[in-house]
Amino acid sequence: MRSDPERLEFEIEKRDAAARTGRLRTSHGVIETPAFIPLATRGAVRTLGMDDVAGLGFELILANTFHLYLSPGAERIAELGGLHRFIGWEGALITDSGGFQVFSLAHGNVSDEIKGRRGGSGSGGGVLEISERGVAFRSYIDGRERFMGPEESMAVQAALGSDIALAFDECTPYHAARDYTARSTERTHRWLGRCLDWHAERGPAGQAVFGIVQGGVHEDLRRDSAAFVSATGVDGLAIGGTLGRDKDEMHRVLEMTAPMLPASAPKHLLGIGEPDDLLAGIERGIDLFDCAVPTRLARHGTALAPLPEKRFRFDVARSASATDAGALVEGCPCPTCARHSRAYLHYLARAEELTAGRLLTVHNLTFLERLVAGARSAIRAQGFARYRAEILAGETPWGAEQRATSTEQPA
Amino acid sequence: MRSDPERLEFEIEKRDAAARTGRLRTSHGVIETPAFIPLATRGAVRTLGMDDVAGLGFELILANTFHLYLSPGAERIAELGGLHRFIGWEGALITDSGGFQVFSLAHGNVSDEIKGRRGGSGSGGGVLEISERGVAFRSYIDGRERFMGPEESMAVQAALGSDIALAFDECTPYHAARDYTARSTERTHRWLGRCLDWHAERGPAGQAVFGIVQGGVHEDLRRDSAAFVSATGVDGLAIGGTLGRDKDEMHRVLEMTAPMLPASAPKHLLGIGEPDDLLAGIERGIDLFDCAVPTRLARHGTALAPLPEKRFRFDVARSASATDAGALVEGCPCPTCARHSRAYLHYLARAEELTAGRLLTVHNLTFLERLVAGARSAIRAQGFARYRAEILAGETPWGAEQRATSTEQPA
Numbered sequence: 001m002r003s004d005p006e007r008l009e010f011e012i013e014k015r016d017a018a019a020r021t022g023r024l025r026t027s028h029g030v031i032e033t034p035a036f037i038p039l040a041t042r043g044a045v046r047t048l049g050m051d052d053v054a055g056l057g058f059e060l061i062l063a064n065t066f067h068l069y070l071s072p073g074a075e076r077i078a079e080l081g082g083l084h085r086f087i088g089w090e091g092a093l094i095t096d097s098g099g100f101q102v103f104s105l106a107h108g109n110v111s112d113e114i115k116g117r118r119g120g121s122g123s124g125g126g127v128l129e130i131s132e133r134g135v136a137f138r139s140y141i142d143g144r145e146r147f148m149g150p151e152e153s154m155a156v157q158a159a160l161g162s163d164i165a166l167a168f169d170e171c172t173p174y175h176a177a178r179d180y181t182a183r184s185t186e187r188t189h190r191w192l193g194r195c196l197d198w199h200a201e202r203g204p205a206g207q208a209v210f211g212i213v214q215g216g217v218h219e220d221l222r223r224d225s226a227a228f229v230s231a232t233g234v235d236g237l238a239i240g241g242t243l244g245r246d247k248d249e250m251h252r253v254l255e256m257t258a259p260m261l262p263a264s265a266p267k268h269l270l271g272i273g274e275p276d277d278l279l280a281g282i283e284r285g286i287d288l289f290d291c292a293v294p295t296r297l298a299r300h301g302t303a304l305a306p307l308p309e310k311r312f313r314f315d316v317a318r319s320a321s322a323t324d325a326g327a328l329v330e331g332c333p334c335p336t337c338a339r340h341s342r343a344y345l346h347y348l349a350r351a352e353e354l355t356a357g358r359l360l361t362v363h364n365l366t367f368l369e370r371l372v373a374g375a376r377s378a379i380r381a382q383g384f385a386r387y388r389a390e391i392l393a394g395e396t397p398w399g400a401e402q403r404a405t406s407t408e409q410p411a
Numbered sequence: 412m413r414s415d416p417e418r419l420e421f422e423i424e425k426r427d428a429a430a431r432t433g434r435l436r437t438s439h440g441v442i443e444t445p446a447f448i449p450l451a452t453r454g455a456v457r458t459l460g461m462d463d464v465a466g467l468g469f470e471l472i473l474a475n476t477f478h479l480y481l482s483p484g485a486e487r488i489a490e491l492g493g494l495h496r497f498i499g500w501e502g503a504l505i506t507d508s509g510g511f512q513v514f515s516l517a518h519g520n521v522s523d524e525i526k527g528r529r530g531g532s533g534s535g536g537g538v539l540e541i542s543e544r545g546v547a548f549r550s551y552i553d554g555r556e557r558f559m560g561p562e563e564s565m566a567v568q569a570a571l572g573s574d575i576a577l578a579f580d581e582c583t584p585y586h587a588a589r590d591y592t593a594r595s596t597e598r599t600h601r602w603l604g605r606c607l608d609w610h611a612e613r614g615p616a617g618q619a620v621f622g623i624v625q626g627g628v629h630e631d632l633r634r635d636s637a638a639f640v641s642a643t644g645v646d647g648l649a650i651g652g653t654l655g656r657d658k659d660e661m662h663r664v665l666e667m668t669a670p671m672l673p674a675s676a677p678k679h680l681l682g683i684g685e686p687d688d689l690l691a692g693i694e695r696g697i698d699l700f701d702c703a704v705p706t707r708l709a710r711h712g713t714a715l716a717p718l719p720e721k722r723f724r725f726d727v728a729r730s731a732s733a734t735d736a737g738a739l740v741e742g743c744p745c746p747t748c749a750r751h752s753r754a755y756l757h758y759l760a761r762a763e764e765l766t767a768g769r770l771l772t773v774h775n776l777t778f779l780e781r782l783v784a785g786a787r788s789a790i791r792a793q794g795f796a797r798y799r800a801e802i803l804a805g806e807t808p809w810g811a812e813q814r815a816t817s818t819e820q821p822a
Contacts, residue, residue: 044759044766047458049773051746072733072758080736080754088750299765322483325491335462339499343491347483348455354710354768355455362460 008164008208008235010266010287016379018258018285024060024266026092026163027206028084031059033266033287034375036273036368037094039295042067043087045365046295047358050088056362057369060092060163062290065156066101070139070146074159082161094290095162097153097195097212099169100240100271102127102135132187134168150194158203165203166238166270167195169212174242181216181241188214189228196232208235210268217244219256226260236266239286243272251280258284275304275312275371279388282375294368298360301349304367305329306396316360321346331396334366367397374401419575419619419646421677421698427790429670429696435471435677437503437574438617439495442470444677444698445786447684447779448505450706453478454498456776457706458769461499467773468780471503471574473701476567477512481550481557485570493572505701506573508564508606508623510580511651511682513538513546543598545579561605569615576614577649577681578606580623585653592627592652599625600639607643619646621679628655630667637671647677650697654683662691669695686715686723686782690799693786705779709771712760715778716740717807727771732757742807745777778808785812 009025024031038045038053041064045053053061063083068074080086083093105127128136134149148156150168157165169188172181192211199209211234215221229237239257243250254269258281261267266288269281273291281289294304301317306329316328324342331337336345336359348356374397378387390400420436435442449456449464452475456464464472474494479485488497494504516538539547545560559567561579568576580599583592603622610620622645626632640648650668654661665680669692672678677699680692684702692700705715712728717740727739735753742748747756747770759767785808789798801811 042759042762042764043755044764047765047769049746049766049770050750071762072754076734076754079734080752086752086755088755323487323490335460339461341491341497343483343487344454344497344499348453351453351482353453353455354458354765355460357765358458358769359460 007206008266010236010264012264014380016382016384017283019282019375019379019384020285020287021376021379022266022287024092024287026060026208028090028092028163029059031092031288032376034278034282034372035060035288036278036365036372037062037288037290038365039064039290039292040087040089041292043083045361046299047354047361052362053089053365054091056365057373058091058365060094060288061089062094062096063087063160063162064098064101065095065153065160065166066098066148068095068160069098069148069152069156070141074156078159078161082159084161092164093160093162094164094210094268094288095157095160095166096270097166097168098148098156099153099166099212100171102137102148103130103170105137105140132190150191151198154195154198154203154209158199158207161204162207164208164210164236165199167192167209167211167234169214169240172214172216172241174217174245176216176242178216178218178221181214181218182221185214185216185221185225188212189225192229192232192234196234210234210236210238210266212238212240212270213257213261214241215257216242217249217253222253222257223260226257230260230262230265234265236268237261238268238270240270247276247280250277254280254284254286258286261285273368275368276308276392278368278371279375279391282372282379283384283388289372294364295361298364299357301345301356301360303328303345303360304364306391306394308392308394316342316345317349318346328363329367329396331398332363332366333370333398334363336360336363336366370397370401374398377401418617419677421647421675423675425791427793427795428694430693430786430790430795431696431698432787432790433677433698435503435698437471437619439501439503439574440470442503442699443787445689445693445783446471446699447689447783448473448699448701449776450475450701450703451498451500452703454494456772457710458765458772463773464500464776465502467776468784469502469776471505471699472500473505473507474498474571474573475509475512476506476564476571476577477509477559479506479571480509480559480563480567481552485567489570489572493570495572503575504571504573505575505621505679505699506568506571506577507681508577508579509559509567510564510577510623511582513548513559514541514581516548516551543601561602562609565606565609565614565620569610569613569618572615573618575619575621575647576610578603578620578622578645580625580651583625583627583652585628585656587627587653589627589629589632592625592629593632596625596627596632596636599623600636603640603643603645607645621645621647621649621677623649623651623681624668624672625652626668627653628660628664633664633668634671637668641671641673641676645676647679648672649679649681651681658687658691661688665691665695665697669697672696684779686779687719687803689779689782690786690802693783693790694795694799700783705775706772709775710768712756712767712771714739714756714771715775717802717805719803719805727753727756728760729757739774740778740807742809743774743777744781744809745774747771747774747777781808781812785809788812 268288305314716725
């Protein structure tokens with residue numbers, strides 16, 4: 001690892017089997033790990049202000065290179081003092097590379113990220129050409145032809161001034177043939193080299209770079225990719241690409257990939273953040289997680305809840321909640337649960353009142369923040385396996401955390 | 412006035428010509444007047460939580476009888492402990508009568524209030540019959556035939572348990588003939604009698620009733636209505652109906668109506684709340700104002716600003732703000748202005764990010780809260796005329812308030 005204390009320092013604090021707690025020191029503060037990272041895709045955590053995000057206890061958020069590149073543009077943000085200043089966020093920032101979005105234009109699944117834009121999917125963005133150099137595509141905003149490759153992605157992330165930049169990669173889809181995945185992974189490796197070259201020469205002093213391990217669901221490709229990326233001396237490692245068709249396959253990919261990564265490096269599992277997946281990741285030594293699901297669910301009337309048999313989801317918009325005077329999740333420390341009943345949230349969600357999205361976003365982010373905080377406490381107390389089992393049995397993170405803390409042994 | 416200290420007490424504190432400051436004691440706290448009342452039309456101030464609303468300094472909010480009657484229904488809210496508990500608001504609540512909405516169904520201008528509902532204007536609500544008894548109409552939610560008259564409105568407001576109920580009235584449109592307005596105003600008076608009869612027998616102990624003065628733009632009708640409503644012994648008086656075609660005519664209607672009302676009663680100017688109109692009302696002794704404009708403007712990218720020549724509106728979505736690193740309104744004490752630039756708000760508003768509506772709502776409500784707080788300080792210092800002139804000349808409420816306070820004389 002070319003760990004540079006000027007820009008990033010990762011210190012592992014406690015271990016409990018493969019799980020660990022740590023401290024990630026960035027140019028904008030220290031993040032306690034394992035951590036969940038809320039998405040500020042286009043420079044805002046939807047329905048919240050940055051004061052809210054900080055108030056919920058988050059120290060790191062993730063913004064999207066692709067969307068910010070198209071609008072308002074990296075030059076604009078740089079002129080306005082960089083991304084932290086532009087969005088009014090004093091904590092740490094990670095930017096994804098844009099690779100996921102630029103490639104998924106071909107599959108059309110960027111649509112959710114740009115929802116709410118005038119005209120739905122906008123001016124018909126789409127991929128024009130994928131080559132060794134990068135990807136030519138049409139902007140969904142104005143239909144203009146744009147280009148993004150490793151150098152462009154790093155240049156944008158440099159202009160944004162994020163604390164952690166992700167290398168430009170192709171996120172191979174699940175249904176890609178093994179051969180395609182193998183060739184794509186090799187290209188991702190070459191792109192990583194170009195990203196690091198660009199960054200060594202022109203990257204901002206305070207910015208760290210994480211490399212992304214690809215390889216689809218294939219054990220040998222994952223192993224090779226883990227070895228390749230680790231050997232480049234990146235500041236941290238991210239696990240990207242398809243993680244399989246279902247949770248079992250995802251856990252298998254995680255199982256085959258995570259142990260291949262250097263123990264001392266910070267590890268980020270990209271795009272994963274449902275409660276059981278967080279636990280599965282933490283169990284295997286993952287330190288960072290980001291995911292659109294909790295905030296997206298909130299905007300569609302669904303709360304995270306200690307309901308493992310229902311994928312931890314409680315759909316408050318269903319009619320059963322219409323007359324329910326109880327809290328959304330009993331005992332939850334979030335302001336929404338402290339003040340409001342299921343019946344009220346049901347009514348607001350059904351009426352499509354904007355406040356519904358806000359109240360549920362606050363709850364869902366609190367739920368995940370408590371979940372990782374509980375995991376940290378449990379790891380420190382050498383009780384992560386029990387904590388995980390309790391959450392998977394339907395215990396609340398705050399209840400399990402309390403018990404873990406009360407049984408904590410002197411270090 | 413049948414002012415009942417059990418439910419409402421209004422104490423005038425200071426006068427400065429016709430303007431005055433006061434304290435309105437309700438069953439849920441004391442409101443300093445003059446006050447601006449944010450709208451929680453369907454039980455939420457759009458984009459905000461109730462903790463936000465209280466945090467911005469508001470002590471009284473207004474909810475909508477018509478919308479809550481249709482969904483979730485008054486019985487449901489009563490079963491869940493009343494409107495305060497249902498929406499999680501510990502401060503004071505005023506409910507409008509539903510008269511405005513039920514009559515404006517005929518003109519189609521309820522649409523903005525129900526915006527965001529699935530299918531736009533819903534299931535085609537509309538008026539079926541207007542009679543002495545009340546108004547039969549179709550629900551915009553499910554197309555069912557519903558009915559609202561004075562007794563129904565009071566029964567719904569009693570079930571909601573608001574601190575202040577408004578009597579059921581017809582809000583005559585500007586283009587109504589004088590003859591129609593005269594007959595409608597007389598019917599509104601008969602309806603007021605029925606509202607008070609119903610309330611005397613079955614209204615909740617802690618609930619006050621305000622009567623509504625109608626009469627369109629006609630001085631004699633306004634005078635007669637003011638006399639009639641005042642003589643009924645209502646707890647407070649509201650000025651409703653059309654206030655004319657433009658601001659000049661509105662100020663003339665206000666001028667002819669306000670002095671006819673008993674000086675000691677609280678006075679509410681319905682549906683008015685743009686900065687210059689607040690000042691015009693306060694100058695004439697109005698104590699309470701509510702208005703959808705500040706929150707609606709916010710959701711469309713427009714901020715309130717000290718720009719009298721532009722109706723106090725600053726459209727941050729216009730391209731001039733795209734590169735503007737300055738605060739939305741320099742010196743504004745709101746969290747949005749403290750943290751964010753015009754350029755960021757411009758970007759969010761253009762991108763139609765949900766956070767834009769929230770940040771601008773926080774700003775616009777702060778602007779009006781500071782405006783009325785400044786007016787209160789100025790009245791106490793016998794300097795309201797100067798304060799009004801300063802605001803109308805483009806001074807900020809906080810700047811003008813500071814000067815008023817620093818020149819305050821011992822009482």
